[in-house]
Amino acid sequence: MKHRSILGFLVWFVALLLLPRGAAAQAKLPYTPVVTPNGSTLPFTMKDGVKEFHLTAEPVKREFAPGMIVNAWGYNGSTPGPTIEAVEGDRVRIFVTNKLPERTSVHWHGILLPNGMDGVAGLNQPHVEPGETYAYEFTLKQNGVYMYHPHSDEMVQMAMGMSGFFVIHPKVPEQPKVDRHFVVMLGEWFVEPGTATPNPNIMTDFNLFTFNSRVFPGTDPWVVKKGERVRFTFGNLTMDSHPMHVHGYTFEEVSTDGGRVPVSARRPETTVNVPVGSTRTVEMVANVEGDWAFHCHKSHHTMNAMSHDVPNMIGVKQPAALEDKVKAILPGYMAMGETGMGNMMEMGRPKNTLPMMAGDGPFGAVEMGGMFTILKVRAGITSYADPGWYKNPEGTLAKKVPAPKP
Template structure:
């Protein structure tokens, strides 16, 4: 739902509708605010060249108005509250009520005028990442423009000279402002409606935060040891699913504004890399992948034909990036016998649960007390139990009969009979022997399920 409700000061105060009315009366385009963390439906063009609009995972597209043939947008840089996942909220900085800010969509050849109002406690700018434009519109504080002071509005105006996948973010105190969540997507569609046309076009940004359990504000001085890895400032199971109709041509655009690379892997398919930071990849130069590494500060787009029905995982392939609230100073207890120490601890803390001596999978199913405003390291359930993932993880849901503009969750995939992995109940072969005769893996004793 887009409303005029604006979050200020970490969510402690709300601006009134009258303030927005005054802004509009002064000649600025309206600055709508998004409150919902859910993915919003696409906005189809009402004039000009046709295009298939994008949908932003857990995000939305910023509306515009036309003034004298120019597309006008209004971004408001401000403190926001963002639900990272069920049970956890962060106090961030963003645009128009959310972090990341709304996706801006336009068409190659458009002239755009973007009003940027600063409601932050310090100056800011916006850099239009990857775009060709006049130097004075590039948004680098001190180099190409003065910073936008708090309470002021600056105007950026330029022609969109090429189509592709781009981003926006500050180049002002960026260690703080980007670490606090200030970023967004900018998609420029080709002027020719038939060029690079797809049926579904998904976009999301990779970002990361360091937020201690029980706290709300990111530690912005952190450079390497982040504990929350997110897509559009959301963690699994709060990340939108990518719902697709069978045989759709699908594009996925990913931008990386974290401080490390991310190999994005999608199950069940191979795909073609069709767009990079520099523009579209010529058909004869495209290459097949099942994982695409997204470098820091880079954008990649890939496409596939949705031939195979199912619920297919899509995730970062750095294992600790698919965990929530990941701690790094945790000792390894695999193989340790914690029976006696657990007994002693329970004399003073009856609810104590031993963990880690069999691995960490138990955490996916445990219901245990957590500090306020945090989420389990592994959470989220599928039709067969705990999925044991978090962070940068979602599901591509390919179904038959999904209408063209339907992105609603169709539920879990109904597997045809005989197509689900099952337990073997026959004889189990003996362990293999190495050349010297020693056993490669020790044989388990029947019924041996001990933790030792």
Template sequence: MSSRRSFLGGAGAIAAAVGAASVGRSALAALPEPVLQTRPDTMPPLVPQSGRPYNPVVTLNGWTLPWRMNAGVKEFHLVAEPVVREMAPGFKAHLWGYNGQSPGPTIEVVEGDRVRIFVTNRLGELTSIHWHGQRLPNGMDGVTGLTQPGIPPGKTFVYEFEARRPGTFMYHPHADEMVQMAMGMMGMWVTHPKGRHPLIDEVDRDFCILLNAYDIDPGSYTPRIMTMLDFNLWSWNSRIFPGIDPLVVRHMDKIRVRVGNLTMTNHPMHLHGHEFLVTGTDGGPTPKSARQHEVTADVAVGQMRQLEFLADEEGDWAFHCHKSHHTMNAMGHGVPTMIGVDHSGVVRDIAALVPDYMVMGERGMKDMTEMEMPLPANTAPMMAGKGPFGAIGMGGMFSVVKVRKDQKPRDYADPGWYRHPPGTVAYEFTGSLPEPSRSGAPGSGAMAPAAQADVEVAVRKPGRHGGAHR
């Protein structure tokens, strides 16, 4: 963990820690050191060195927050602060988050753990943290004004409770929520079962993905916080494709993917090449009698879904949100549809005045993946990413599940592109094509066309004074 550690200036000098509810003063004698992570890479799983053992998760393009044990209590230190998040190579956003990143680090505990979280506010306004989906004392629920006072700038509050049930949860503010969540303040929480559980299977690889969305104008850095629905960047863990790392797995591994949604709309998550089971929700494990195989599962706002499958098909399999606009980056909603419009003559006239002018959209938008179009500084292309056969033509909520027979256990290194066995890749047909035959015969039976007479429609509408209009 030493590669992850960096001290936040002044955090160790905080003299007062104010509890969100009654907490023993011995707990406040010293703060655990805050740990900072600014690299956007997927960090290896944090194998527990203290406390109960468990099989750790991997947060895609993220990390797990280290802790210390203090008299049997697992202590964490979260720091709410402005951060710079690289959303894709060459594109950075000025967000708010925790411990150097947005989303904040994943918190991992074990069912029955006593947990103490110190939360230091480095923002310019009040904040709090709500532990989404947890069973805990009311005064630890994190709703500013209702269950606690807001955490003032420069102050530290303490949350303490028992992790009572296993599952996948989230954390986020309940203070100026419209701004703070739109700026990226959120994170995931995983509570592992303390022993064998009848509804929670052992898995070989366990991934965490938190869905988020931003509206960042091309050429700018800061999200527009007033946006309600028309976001232009749909992200996983505040990364957009091609900045999202692949989910690297070993052939025949059992895989769990935990997906949480803190955007403003639902996301149908779709996996190619495999079927999965939804084995858990925010409410806990799904009864086995209620599970059915799916290839797409809708994750609504504020929900979590656990997807599990056996990686029994080798290859590079797409995994993405199935809303078509959610696999694009920086899309302009005001762009007119130009499909089928021949404006070559206009192009010649405009190019005489603007030499770099380019035609867009007359054959669809896929051409943009091949263009070297100049973009404003700090702007992600709408569709980017190269595959072994050329431009992938995707952005946003898209990644690849890479299944390999020769991948070593617990090895998450990218194996490169899949080498397809001979004869297993779609290819161009070069023979002659028969002319399509079209039937002009009328339908029969129930499909026979009915005789139609000319009809003149007369509409009678009530008038303002009882009259009518024809």
């Protein structure tokens, strides 16, 4: 896959040079751009044959879902930062401006480049101090889905939301063609209920788990047409593996942040366990219609905050039914006399805090949060706008029946 016809390359290259600067430059790309759900792609400009990108590291306000806004850190106003897309063989120049209250740097995770462009502050370059701009420049010698993130006070900066994807498309498009490719950065956060700023010192007891820094029901559905070849790339810069599970399908892992998985090494899965410090790209053909759950299979990661210090009411007689337990929050398990969160309460829960589980489906409450969304596979759609709920054909829906005879 390392060659393309010289003629084809020239045509494309000249076409690029003729294009206007900015987002318009991406109008006719020699690749199908990836989809960053709830996110965006970083525009580029061409300068002397080099693709130039600009990243600004800065504090951002991120709505995790309607009703909750988090004081995060990111790039260009968002967390995760915008997705960088380029083509194998490109020379890229990336300007990084630091508008954070502390110094930073950017590491290009998985990308093969000169040691001085690797971004480990102190080791490979000076720290980028607040107000400074650094330029990184290298030629892309590989293709795949990689990541960018800080390598300066990285525990804090990654916990605050600083990361993004770096997609390098192959020079020669792959066969069979991939119709749709979603890139999803996994996130773990601790935001004390009633507050808005993540605590980056938390190592294990996170309380919010995100897809591109959004939680269900704030996550966009992933819409595909029946029959399309679909890829999903998950990036993980958290503290835990996240087992990403698709319903109704099996998929195969086709690449990592180290490159392509040879066909002989592939294996079918319904869940890809994405390790920390890695990307995992899975592929499937969307040949069965429906509204399919797609989520992390760690059950606490599909819940929003507030669950972990709730007293254990299982088997305890209580006036409210079990499904009202969200509203029944008490001071907490280890509180030893604290007076609780009463003064932060608003409608039964603290301000700027989501219910543990939420989302309305066609058959009632979905009772999920966090790392959960819906893969919507439809025949006959002409756009990727949300097609609404799936209509089950006659006889294909679980149904209520009379109780069995004892």
